[in-house]
Structure formats: C-alpha cells, structure tokens
Amino acid sequence: MSGTFVGMPAFPEAAHRAVGDRTLRGNLRHATHTIRAKRAGAVAELSDWAALREAGRQIKDHALRHLERCLVQLEDAVTAAGGVVHWAADAEEANRIVTGLVKATGESEVVKVKSMATQEIGLNEALEAAGIRAYETDLAELIVQLGKDRPSHILVPAIHRNRGEIRDIFRSEMGAWGRPAPEGLTDEPAELAEASRLHLREKFLRAKVGISGANFMVAETGTLVVVESEGNGRMCLTLPETLISVVGIEKIVPTWQDLEVFLQTLPRSSTAERMNPYTSMWTGTTDGDGPDTFHLVLLDNGRTDTLADPVGRQALRCIRCSACLNVCPVYERAGGHAYGSVYPGPIGAVLTPQLRGVQSPIDASLPYASSLCGACYEVCPVAIDIPEVLVHLRERVVQGGPVTRDGAKVILKPAKGHAAERAAMRAARWVLGHPGALRTGQRLASRARRYRPRTLPGPGRAWTASRDLPALPTEPFRDWWQRTHGEDHRPAGTEGNAG
Amino acid sequence: MSSRDLILGRVRRALADVRDDTPYEQAVGRDYLLRHGRLSAGETVDLLARNLADYRAIVHRTDVRELPGTIGRLLGAHGSRNVLVPPGLPPQWMPASGPARVQDRAESTPYDLDEVDSVVTGCAVAIAETGTLVLDGSPDQGRRRVTLVPDHHICVVRVPGQVVSSVPEALSRLVPARPLTWISGPSATSDIELDRVEGVHGPRTLEVVLVSEE
Ligand code: SF4
Numbered sequence: 232m233s234g235t236f237v238g239m240p241a242f243p244e245a246a247h248r249a250v251g252d253r254t255l256r257g258n259l260r261h262a263t264h265t266i267r268a269k270r271a272g273a274v275a276e277l278s279d280w281a282a283l284r285e286a287g288r289q290i291k292d293h294a295l296r297h298l299e300r301c302l303v304q305l306e307d308a309v310t311a312a313g314g315v316v317h318w319a320a321d322a323e324e325a326n327r328i329v330t331g332l333v334k335a336t337g338e339s340e341v342v343k344v345k346s347m348a349t350q351e352i353g354l355n356e357a358l359e360a361a362g363i364r365a366y367e368t369d370l371a372e373l374i375v376q377l378g379k380d381r382p383s384h385i386l387v388p389a390i391h392r393n394r395g396e397i398r399d400i401f402r403s404e405m406g407a408w409g410r411p412a413p414e415g416l417t418d419e420p421a422e423l424a425e426a427s428r429l430h431l432r433e434k435f436l437r438a439k440v441g442i443s444g445a446n447f448m449v450a451e452t453g454t455l456v457v458v459e460s461e462g463n464g465r466m467c468l469t470l471p472e473t474l475i476s477v478v479g480i481e482k483i484v485p486t487w488q489d490l491e492v493f494l495q496t497l498p499r500s501s502t503a504e505r506m507n508p509y510t511s512m513w514t515g516t517t518d519g520d521g522p523d524t525f526h527l528v529l530l531d532n533g534r535t536d537t538l539a540d541p542v543g544r545q546a547l548r549c550i551r552c553s554a555c556l557n558v559c560p561v562y563e564r565a566g567g568h569a570y571g572s573v574y575p576g577p578i579g580a581v582l583t584p585q586l587r588g589v590q591s592p593i594d595a596s597l598p599y600a601s602s603l604c605g606a607c608y609e610v611c612p613v614a615i616d617i618p619e620v621l622v623h624l625r626e627r628v629v630q631g632g633p634v635t636r637d638g639a640k641v642i643l644k645p646a647k648g649h650a651a652e653r654a655a656m657r658a659a660r661w662v663l664g665h666p667g668a669l670r671t672g673q674r675l676a677s678r679a680r681r682y683r684p685r686t687l688p689g690p691g692r693a694w695t696a697s698r699d700l701p702a703l704p705t706e707p708f709r710d711w712w713q714r715t716h717g718e719d720h721r722p723a724g725t726e727g728n729a730g
Numbered sequence: 731m732s733s734r735d736l737i738l739g740r741v742r743r744a745l746a747d748v749r750d751d752t753p754y755e756q757a758v759g760r761d762y763l764l765r766h767g768r769l770s771a772g773e774t775v776d777l778l779a780r781n782l783a784d785y786r787a788i789v790h791r792t793d794v795r796e797l798p799g800t801i802g803r804l805l806g807a808h809g810s811r812n813v814l815v816p817p818g819l820p821p822q823w824m825p826a827s828g829p830a831r832v833q834d835r836a837e838s839t840p841y842d843l844d845e846v847d848s849v850v851t852g853c854a855v856a857i858a859e860t861g862t863l864v865l866d867g868s869p870d871q872g873r874r875r876v877t878l879v880p881d882h883h884i885c886v887v888r889v890p891g892q893v894v895s896s897v898p899e900a901l902s903r904l905v906p907a908r909p910l911t912w913i914s915g916p917s918a919t920s921d922i923e924l925d926r927v928e929g930v931h932g933p934r935t936l937e938v939v940l941v942s943e944e
Contacts, residue, residue: 282762293752293754303738320737324733370922387924389921420927424929424930495897502920505860508914510911510912511910512911512912514906520909521874521875531737538740539744635744
C-alpha cells in the first residue's frame with residue numbers, strides 16, 4: 232500500500248483530534264445512526280439473510296482458495312471479449328501502467344468513478360505528476376477533492392462535512408477545476424447536487440478516458456460490475472472511448488450466478504436500499520456501445536501477503552459495504568481519518584495493517600483501535616470475523632512472528648520498546664478511556680469474551696507474559712483493565728464532552 | 731519474471747496450507763431462497779409497481795391499444811420538443827404525431843444526446859422485489875448512453891411476461907456478454923447529510939409504463 236497518508240499520526244492522536252471536533256462528531260453520529268437503523272429494516276425484509284450471508288462467505292472463500300485458477304480464467308474471458316489484462320504487483324507498477332495507458336491516448340485528463348483501489352495506490356497523485364488531471368465524479372469524492380481533503384467513510388466519503396461546509400467548498404473551489412458554482416448557491420442539498428451536475432456534465436461529455444474500479448469481477452464470464460447511485464459511474468463507464476479499470480485481485484467471484492447473492496446483500500448492507508439506483512455490467516467491449524478500448528489492471532499491492540496469513544486472509548472477503556463502520560462505537564467517536572488509510576473503521580483496522588505491515592506506529596496501533604465488541608462481525612454480509620483478526624494482529628504487533636511481505640516470508644520482531652508499541656498501547660488506552668466506545672462492548676460482552684486479547688501491550692504485557700488472559704472466565708476485559716489500572720488511566724470526565 | 735507470474739506465484743505460495751478439492755458446486759450451499767414469497771403473476775406486477783414508486787419512479791399502467799396515447803401524453807406533459815427512439819422499438823408503441831424523433835447514430839456525440847429531451851425504450855427484464863429494470867442493449871433499448879444522458883426516460887415493460895420476482899430469477903434470464911444496465915429509480919445521491927436528492931447525472935425523471943399483454 233502506498234503512502235497516501237504519509238505523516239499520519241498514530242490512531243490515538245488522530246482520534247483525539249477528531250473527538251475534539253464537534254462538527255465532525257455530530258455529522259458522523261447522525262450519519263452512522265441513520266444508516267444503521269435503515270439497514271436493519273432492509274435486511275429484515277429478506278427472511279433468508281443468514282443463508283445469503285453464509286453463501287456469500289463460501290463464494291468468496293472458494294474464490295480465494297482457488298485464486299490462481301479464477302484469475303487465469305478471468306484473464307482469458309476478458310481477453311476473449313476484447314479487453315486487455317495487465318498485472319500490477321504493487322501501487323507503483325499499477326500507477327505506471329495506468330499513466331502509460333492514458334498517455335498513449337494522447338489525453339491529459341480523465342474522469343474517475345469512486346474507487347478505493349485507486350485511492351489506495353495514490354493514482355490521482357501519480358497522474359498529476361505525469362501532467363494528467365483526474366476528475367473525481369462521485370459527489371462525495373468531488374467534495375473531498377475540491378476540499379483538498381481525505382475520505383472518511385467507505386460509502387459516503389464526505390460524511391464529515393455538513394451542507395454549509397459543502398456550499399463553501401463549492402463556492403470557493405469549483406472555479407479552479409472547471410465550471411464555477413452557480414451565483415447565489417445555497418446549502419440546500421438539491422441545489423448542491425445540481426451544482427455538481429452542471430460542473431461535471433461538461434467533463435463527462437468531453438471525456439475520452441474513464442477510470443474505474445469494480446465491485447465484482449466474474450471469472451467465468453469476464454464480466455465486471457460497478458454498483459452506484461448517481462449515474463456518474465455510468466457516465467465514466469459508457470461515454471469515454473477508453474476505459475481503464477483498476478481492481479484488487481480479491482474482487483473476483485467464480486460464477487455469474489454468484490452475483491445473485493451479492494446483488495442482494497451489498498445494497499442492503501451499504502445504503503440500506505433494496506437495490507442501488509444503478510448497476511453497470513460489462514464484458515470486454517461491445518461494438519458500437521460504450522468504450523472501444525478496455526484495460527483491466529489486476530492489483531496485488533499486499534493482497535497476496537494478506538492471503539498468506541491463515542487467520543487474516545478472511546479480510547479479503549470484504550465487499551466494502553461499510554456496514555461495519557456504521558455500527559462501530561470506536562469509529563463513531565474517532566472518525567474515519569483517524570485510521571490513516573483509505574480503509575477506515577473495523578475493516579480498515581484489519582485490512583490496512585495486513586496490506587501495509589504492522590511496523591509503523593499508525594499500522595501497529597490500528598489493531599488496538601477497537602473495543603472488540605463484535606458488532607462488526609454481526610453485520611458483515613460475508614461474515615468476516617473482524618474481532619478474531621484484530622486479536623491475531625495484536626499478537627503480531629506485540630510478539631512478532633512470521634509474516635509475508637512482498638511475497639517473501641519474514642520474521643517480524645516484537646514491537647517491544649519501539650514507537651510502534653507505544654502507539655499501540657496508547658490506542659488501547661484511548662479505547663478503554665472512552666466508556667461510550669465500550670458501551671456496545673458491554674452489551675455484547677458475553678459473545679465477545681472469547682476475543683479478549685491473550686497478550687496485552689505495554690504494562691499489561693508483563694502480566695500476560697506469565698498467564699493467559701482467558702484464564703479469567705467471567706470478568707470482562709474492561710472491568711479487568713479498570714480494576715488493575717484504576718481511574719488514573721482514564722482522562723477525567725471523558726464521555727460527557729469527548730465521547 | 732513478469733508481474734503476472736510473480737503474482738500467481740505469490741498466490742500459490744500463500745495458499746500452500748490450503749487443501750481444498752471440493753468442487754465448486756458443492757463448495758457453496760445455496761440454501762437461500764430463489765424468491766421471497768409466492769405471489770401470483772398479477773401480485774408480482776403489483777409489487778414491481780409499488781417498489782418502483784417507492785424509489786420515486788413514476789409508474790403508469792396501460793394496455794397495448796392505449797400505449798401510444800399514454801406515451802404521447804407523457805411526452806406532452808414533460809414538454810419534450812424531441813424524443814429519441816431506439817431503432818428496434820416497436821413502431822406501434824409511439825404516437826403518430828408528437829415531438830420530433832431523433833436517432834442515436836454511431837457518429838452522434840454525447841453533446842448531441844445532451845440536446846435530447848426524452849427517450850423511450852423497452853427493457854430486458856424487470857425485478858419486482860427490488861423495483862429494478864434491466865436493460866441489455868437489445869434493439870428496442872439502444873446503446874447504454876441513450877438512457878443516461880437525456881433527462882427523461884420512459885421505459886416500457888410488458889407485463890407479466892417481462893417481470894420476474896427476484897434477483898436470482900433475473901440473472902438466469904440475462905446474457906452476461908451483453909452490456910447490462912440495472913436501473914432502480916432515477917439517479918440519486920445521499921452524499922449531503924444523507925438527504926436523498928434525485929437526479930444527479932442520470933435522468934432526473936424515470937417513468938415506467940407497465941403494458942399488459944393481451
Ligand atoms: S468487513 Fe464486512 S461489513 Fe465491513 S465493509 Fe467489508 S463486507 Fe462490509
């Protein structure tokens with residue numbers, strides 16, 4: 232994973248800042264609670280949800296277990312349908328491939344569909360360095376791009392901005408990127424959406440190159456799937472002459488039929504809709520309809536390293552629905568930026584340290600940015616046991632051990648006494664010092680108890696070095712922490728103003 | 731070594747611990763439902779109409795004889811000066827008079843399409859449970875772009891023949907090699923404080939005409 236977020240402070244410092252930002256916290260709480268409630272309703276409509284979830288898990292697991300065969304099959308199918316397949320081992324290679332492809336068209340601007348993979352590799356920055364301007368076309372991504380900001384949520388990246396802030400950004404920044412905001416623009420959502428429509432339409436109509444990711448790739452047929460709401464995706468996938476899709480190798484599903492599972496679980500888990508307004512599917516190129524050149528860039532960038540970890544590999548099942556963010560008491564308080572990666576929230580806390588390694592302070596702190604309450608696991612439509620992976624990664628941070636980096640097995644040193652350990656410890660303290668972030672944990676304590684970390688960082692380590700934490704069968708972790716560490720480890724009066 | 735070989739080699743080594751010869755058919759338990767609830771054909775069409783309306787599509791019901799009149803009225807009410815019709819749309823669907831007809835030609839640019847007020851298409855299949863229309867680029871539906879750039883889309887669905895209950899039933903009817911567009915209500919965004927706003931880049935108005943087949 233590239234250094235898109237270079238210079239990020241470790242989780243506890245970043246979270247501390249977020250907690251002090253009232254606007255951000257208010258926006259975030261409103262959003263997560265709204266989506267959470269709606270989602271429960273959308274899921275309840277399907278009586279077979281548990282079976283769909285289990286099928287989703289099995290499909291993804293099968294694809295991952297047979298990834299080599301699936302990828303080769305996909306490559307053949309895409310090629311047969313008129314597409315060109317490229318393989319990128321890391322961010323740098325992916326950026327080089329895409330930049331080269333754009334340059335070959337002679338164009339100096341591209342329109343982009345919201346894509347986490349291209350954010351992960353820092354594609355926009357790489358294109359800019361090559362003199363190519365990349366326009367984000369998803370409304371939230373546009374807000375983030377114009378505001379020179381970072382996304383804070385998988386699904387609604389500008390969730391930390393309220394309407395007044397968005398109006399101000401549009402008024403002051405749109406002109407520098409193209410059509411300026413209309414005179415007298417107010418903060419009405421409909422007006423703001425209209426301003427983005429006008430601003431982007433001129434770009435869509437003249438665009439010769441589109442860049443996208445994909446939600447799914449079907450090995451059997453070579454079909455790519457993009458799920459969206461606004462129609463900006465359709466614009467980028469349909470109008471340009473050249474389409475370049477950068478997709479993580481884990482986005483593969485074996486068969487066409489598998490889509491019947493995810494097209495039911497993804498919309499309901501993410502936007503809480505029966506179905507998102509638009510889904511586009513394309514297989515290579517079609518004469519006279521849509522782009523006549525299609526490039527698929529298959530991205531590794533740490534995914535095969537993640538695959539090598541028998542516990543952590545389940546994170547690759549993620550379909551990026553963002554349901555786990557919206558139920559996470561830690562995310563709600565810390566905000567998406569605190570995770571220092573394009574993947575925030577619970578899934579970010581397990582995916583980022585695996586894609587990037589756990590050596591840096593921010594990455595070492597992420598597995599501790601959780602109350603282990605288990606709510607993320609409960610809502611995950613592909614049943615990723617996030618708490619299990621978090622505990623596993625905590626052990627990696629503290630004890631070190633064998634990991635795979637860039638395809639090679641290496642033995643990780645324990646973080647003991649290093650900046651990484653201090654960051655991890657502070658993250659743990661931050662969570663424990665926010666009773667609100669632990670409240671859900673209490674509710675689900677019985678089921679989550681088995682996830683109690685077997686090894687504690689910092690002061691706790693000496694204690695756990697000689698005994699296993701699970702030897703305390705009934706006492707919840709937070710009670711144990713409070714009892715053994717007392718009040719002095721918790722900032723005074725935290726929850727009222729900081730929770 | 732090529733990056734392809736490099737990545738595939740990494741995949742192979744990463745999975746060295748995995749022994750899994752389960753054939754795919756057995757690896758995935760498809761215990762979920764093929765559809766939710768047992769509805770008659772008529773009830774399925776009603777559910778489609780309800781779910782389309784729930785996502786702010788405007789639903790009309792008519793029969794084959796009344797269809798041209800209905801379409802003519804909708805175009806008139808929208809104030810359309812011109813209408814784009816895909817080459818394979820049944821000619822008897824359209825009113826004899828009305829707004830000027832526009833063709834989507836290979837040489838037409840997106841700018842030309844931007845001048846179009848309305849577009850009338852058929853569809854490949856409609857999904858009742860989700861309120862979704864699926865277009866597959868057949869001659870009565872045209873290229874993907876014609877239902878995208880103009881601001882007003884009238885989609886004609888033959889009921890009950892083109893209506894299925896569920897997503898699984900729809901997928902089994904579709905041909906993956908075709909470019910597919912699934913449409914559930916008009917373009918929408920919830921990116922600003924989660925307030926839903928219709929019409930960002932796709933058509934702001936989606937009208938669905940359910941035509942009963944005789
Ligand atoms: S981990 Fe699960 S819940 Fe979270 S984004 Fe991924 S699929 Fe959704």
